[in-house]
Amino acid sequence: MHADPGAVLTGVHFLNGDQACCEGALAAGARFAAGYPITPSTEIVERFASRAPEVGGVFIQMEDELAASITLQGAVWAGARAFTVTSGPGFSLMMEHLGYAVMTETPCVFVNVMRGGPSTGLPTLPAQGDVMQARWGSHGDYEIIAVCPNSPQECFDLTVRAFNLSERYRVPVMVLMDECVGHMTEKVVIPPAEQIEVQPRRLTAKKPGDYLPYEPEEDLVPALAHAGEGYRYHITGVTHDEAGRLGVNAAAQDKLVRRLCEKVRRASEDLASYELEGPDDADVAVVSYGITSRVAERAVRLAREQGLRVAKLRLLTIWPFADSAIRDLAARVKTIVVPELNLGQLVREVERAAAGQARVIPVSHAGGTVHRPEDILSAILEGVQ
Template sequence: MLDRNKNRALTGVHFMNGDCACAEGALMAGCTFFAGYPITPATEIAERMAQRLPSVGGIFIQMEDEIASMNAILGAAWAGAKSMTATSGPGFSLMMENLGLGLVTETPCVLVDVQRGGPSTGLPTSVGQADMMQARWGSHGDYEIIALAPESPQECFDLAIKAFELSEKYRMPVLIMMDEVIGHMNEKVIIPEASTVKPYPRRLPTVPPDQYLPYHPGTDGIAEMAIAGQGYAVHVTGLTHNEKGYPEINSRAQAEMVQRIVQKIRLNTKQIIMLEEDQLENAEIVVVSYGISARIAQLSIQQARNEGIKVGLLRLITVWPFPEEYVQNLAAKVKGLIVPEINMGQMVREVERCSHGKTQVIGVSHPGGGLHTPEMILDAIRRAKE
């Protein structure tokens, strides 16, 4: 007899890579459905899920491509499962269309992008962080998104759990923006007992089927979601729809629908955003970074501190929604913001936008295939100091 609840936790201390830790976090969160297509450097997530899902009574499907993978996890979510897919740049591009479908149908699920060098096929086996703006704007139309960026295998585990929680809470797809180094890096991962993490429940209908409206927002702006096959009739469409879910092709329905999917995030940014602050108390210069780049920056910060420069780190655990207000306040207080990232300048644009010209913003670009040297970031810190 399967002990499904117990099997979701591989309790213990492990030496595990970020990909496997992400998969274990998903299982811990109650994920029972994974559909995906193998791609370096995300394949280990699929492998791990294929190996582990049967033990929790879950289903793994290798799909024909990433378009179908994304569609499959949306369908599984409507069937009541917590579902996930994982890919890298080329697959992420293919998933963009149906990510939009997930957003407009307000379908909870988790999409992992283990970033490698791009564009196109790019560098399959090496690191990049150049999908950050694609995460925000990759699908067409207006929407808000939630994206998390882990910096260690342990955080891959922790944030996978968090991603499922957020996806159920806000009834939407949530992105985990990993990178090749974090995905393939092995480190200590501590997995607690299953009893310590309760899968975040689906917000099920509280009204009988004849009164149920799948897109009627509650007082907090989020609508209840029925599970298919339990007597609740639902219509799920990518067309602009009314509260009943039926297509309604006019500007009033458009305004209601788009405003709701945007506002449910904009009104809750404070609850969603997670940041890590390190040595910010007396900092004159602050490095703003995320994922592996934030880890690299820590050595540069230590070196700069040894030179007497007061520098701290703001690590974006949540990259989307972007902490606009926080960065705006920070910009008013410091001499410079340094933004190292493994792309030609993406999140640095957000930092610049939110700084409103109140401080100098220095991006430290790296085109990918490798990591910044500590000196690259240290040089930028020194420049900001002058």
């Protein structure tokens, strides 16, 4: 299935990441957004509020992020593709409903344009301190998908991908931007609608009476039915069986939660998306994501100018984590350098996946601006010794 040409702004544009994210959502078929204003994400819904009436869509500004993050889910069950956008404090408020979307298998997208925290932190300045919250922020066991663009172009591309993955696996998918990427303005090429693949919703072919809302298909993902079509199903955040009946017991919990996790885990290798570049005999690799990858790019270039053999790996999907890519990388380099705009979050995943095969050097930064390339270069130089 392809994008609806009526909502795709095909052409070459000069957009910031927030605006490009909005266009990606529209191209992916989103006609419903619920939001609450918060810097530095607000431009996404400001643009959506402007564009939506032209394409028959609805933007509603809710009274808080608790409301926004479940209003969009109501819209999904009535047949919409829907999303919400937020940043730091709002993302914290949305955590319960991220879990509700996981439990009810509601396909939807949460965009978080990361800023400095904890608490109100740095409202207008960048950070990457929410990557672990994106993975573990809601209570209980679950698996999640999060993509991480490093340019306005990727804000468009990965937002489309986020919607498609949410429909494919019936999970909430997060787009983890950061203030720099959100506010950076660059060339964005929006392709013709027929070149934009849109994943159709997995609607049931069964008739009311034969349909069970949580009966998994072969890939463990159940088919969905919309409200108002005579299915008379029950959707609940309580542990439930395939019919949606409450099952507050260990056996029902084991069956359901294992399936919710397994449907994402078994697709992890396909979901993990990254770019790897550099010599096969590299001594050091730099692993980065988001805006930090663009600073790392400069550091790698400086290192290569000094004659060092350096590879770089950029994560486009943060969750599920690219375990095998990091494992393979660790097997062939001496050192992995991990710069990130936090005091050491994703570096723990790198250490886990590297499993002692390579030395791992974090280059931490508390946020508020980006790294100095020289700081990453110093870590690379340390890594070759």
